Amino acid sequence: MKLIKIQAINFRSVEDSGEFQIGDLTCLVGKNEAGKTAILHAIQGIAPSDGDYAYDKTRDYPRRYLSKFQERHPNGESPVAKSWWQLEVDDIEALEDFLGADVLEKTEVIITSYIGRENAWSIPLNEEECIRKLQARHGLNAKEKGDIKQAKTIKDALAALKALTERSEAQTAFMQAIEKFRDGNPVLAAIDLLNKQKPTFFYTSHFERMSGEISLNQLAADKKSGKISSGDKIFLDFLEYAGTTIEELRDAAKHEELVAQCEGASNDITDEIFEFWSQNDALAIKIEINEGRPNDPHPFNNGKIAKIRIENKHHRVTVPLSERSAGFVWFFSFLAQFKQLKKSAGKAIILLDEPGLTLHGKAQSDLLRYIEERILPEHQVIYTTHSPFMVPAQRLEDVRVVEDVVDYRDPRRPIVKGTKVSADVLSVDKDTLFPLQAHLGYEITQSLFVGQNCLLVEGPSDVVYLQVVSRALQARGRSGLDERWTICPTGGLDKVWSFSSLFRGNNLNIAVLCDYGKGDKSKVERLRQSQILKSERVLTASDFTEKSESDVEDLFDSTFYCALVNEALGLKEGEITAEKAAAADQSTCRIVKQVEALCRTLPANTLDFGHYVPADYLMRNPQILDGEGQPVTGTLDRFEKVFKALNCFLD
Structure with a gap:
């Protein structure tokens, strides 16, 4: 028998959990006090492996309704868990061996557990078919069948047989067979048989x-x-x-x-x-x-x-x-x-309440892998968690969210609806969803394909410059950036360290090309010493410009870069020159900072200058790299040195 669906009712914080599907692995995700443990205990009571566990009215019935228990349940019986079970091949064969072939109308049974009474079973058994199959099994002929032809139930058939003054050998064998049924009832006989087949619930x-x-x-x-x-x-x-x-x-x-x-x-x-x-x-x-x-x-x-x-x-x-x-x-x-679980639990469904709380996130993933590879082949597992790392990445269809629902539409009289379980993640609050959202974010970033060989740069302008100049070099038959590199902008040197840590989990080949200014030196050294990357794979623009401080823009010949800015901003030729820029800010040798300072002295229409403006112009006009003058060739020479250094990091 395989558990396929559950509904918990009137148990602790649960008024009605709603029906929810159970698979081989079922992960109940929710925040503290949502009612996850209550759901597990409600399920456990269906057939506890611990013989000492049983539902208790005082402990388990919703406390706010306890004083009305007798009024709501005059017979002292309150349903707790309704469970749906799929009969497996061995279950069906055992029933058919006992009652006859094709006596089941469908292969799903329902068990309802109660406070105050034993479990109630619903088995879709066709009694008339059962009578026919048992008669055939014991060889009753037409006359012998005729003696009990009015019987629609096994109990009727048994009464009819007992009323006969004389019974044939076949009728006697038939009667003895059905007398073995509890109370002469084939459904009760089926319950007795399946009860031995049913798994217990091992809670820990x-x-x-x-x-x-x-x-x-x-x-x-x-x-x-x-x-x-x-x-x-x-x-x-x-x-x-x-x-x-x-x-x-x-x-x-x-x-x-x-x-x-x-x-x-x-x-x-x-x-x-x-x-x-x-x-x-x-x-x-x-x-x-x-x-x-x-x-x-x-x-x-x-x-x-x-x-x-x-x-x-x-x-x-x-x-x-x-x-x-x-x-x-x-x-x-x-x-x-x-x-050693099989020794104590036998055929059991495993209920795990918050496993792995003391484990590091990666170790929780190891635990989940153990559950999937070692426990699932022999047991269904239902477990609760509020850890993102215990959410099964490849089985999100097996995740159920648990929340304690309160309707605040009328703030003066909030309506408590109790613990609900659902596969609909769109219907729950953000705190309940946090473990699932955090896990999905983690999985997306870990599986994000940025390329097996990832070159981290600071901004989008760097991406443009590297790609455009690389193509210009390759068009001349010179060394460009190997196509195996995927360039990824990080948003600044401060974030390169975070990106490196993030993508390191994918065993990528990572290199860095970054700017190198006064405030960057300690950050670069920290990155080199962090062991996240090999230190030689952290390159700075200054490594190729012979300047103490450099941006990627300093790989361009200063004359070429200033001419590029004039074109990008629509200025007259010579309005921005390397000499004017150097004079505008003598505290730095970085061409971008110098041009920014010079632009601040020009009319207002030039204030749109930014790192990406000349990059965008170069991307749309790559032919300006086709010249043979020193500004172009000097630019290409420096970029080629960078590309050769980066390409050496490829396997």
Whole structure:
């Protein structure tokens, strides 16, 4: 049986969640106090794997209506969860073996769980067809069928058979078969059969951490008393996960045999854990069995002691598991627990309440990958989260948003509608959607294709200059910017660092070409030392101009650039010259700053000058680079040096 849909009703903060689909993996996203945990507990009560869990009227019925419970439910029964189930092949075969082929009108059943009574089932069973198939199975002839031909239900058929003074052998066999049905009812018989097929719900929220050290003597005593701690239980699960047991390690007759057992278990668990833990690939798991030392704390001061130590190959040191980060210990424990899940939960649907809260965002992605690759093949999983990194990127159709809805259309009398679950993300508030929006933003930026080889520049004018001059050089048979480079403007040197960090996650080949002014020097050095990029891949315009400060515009011959500005602004030839510009601002050698200063002394119609104005003109008039004079050739020579340097960074 596979769970396909749920509706929670009158449970804690839920008045009516609405019907929502359940898939192999279902992610319930919502902010704190939205009612995500209430939804999980409502589902858990359908068939809890923990026999101690049951709905409780006082605890679970919506508190604001509790005083009216008897009035609203005179029979003391209140529905909590309506669940729809798709019967699978083995379920259908079991029913047909018992009741006959084609007795089901459809392969979907409904189970409703209640406060105050047992579950109610709705099974689309055709009783008349069931009678016909059972009669055929037991070989009733036409006369024998005629004795009960008026029966429309199994109960009617049983009554008719019992009323006969004499029954044939076939009729007797038929009667004995249907007497096995509970209360002579095939629907109840089907319920009894499917109830054995139905998965239970395994709920967990505490995610205990594993003990990293165990006294075998103490463990033996705890086993005898039936009081094994949860941390020690996970340790035992972990050893079995690794392919060994405490008994095997304890009973090894020879030292080498013990060493081999420990090393084999260590290697197995290391391979499994670090297939998913991507935060640090220099770690290894070590299992040790030693004798307790007198000065160690009780109970680790005598007898054999089993310990898990984590080796860091970078630092060449091993430390106890307990001294690793809380996130690593949690992840380690989670994997050990769920590897052994089948032993405790059997055929179960897994309900996880806020898993991975102590994990770094990337480690939460590792956890989600573990759930998808290791748990989903055998179990449906429903989990809650408010973390963007626990939203399944490739399965957004499996995300359901959870919100506590209050209607404020009349602010004097707000109407509380309770917790709602929906796949319609357009209908919920921005706080509820935040994890989903944040995740989508993260995924979009991580998957944004800017080119395998990405050249980061500061602004759009830089993009134009590099592309136009590159084409001019290539037209002359000289070296231009390799077409494998994708040029990406960042919006300024301050943002180059952020862009580099952002695109680094895609394993792109990144280089930077930036301006270099008085306020830029420390930023450039910070970028070079950040290890986000290799330092030699951070190029500045000054590297090619022999000036202490330079913009990309300084790669142009100053005479050429000033002539370009005159054309772009519609000025007379010679109105802006390199000499006039240098005189206008003697505090800098950057041609753009000098031209800006000179333009401020000119009539108002020239105040439209900006970095992009001459770039736009050059893009529309690239033929001005076709000349052979020194201003053109000098410009091309400098740009060619830049392109050659950048192209060296390509594989």
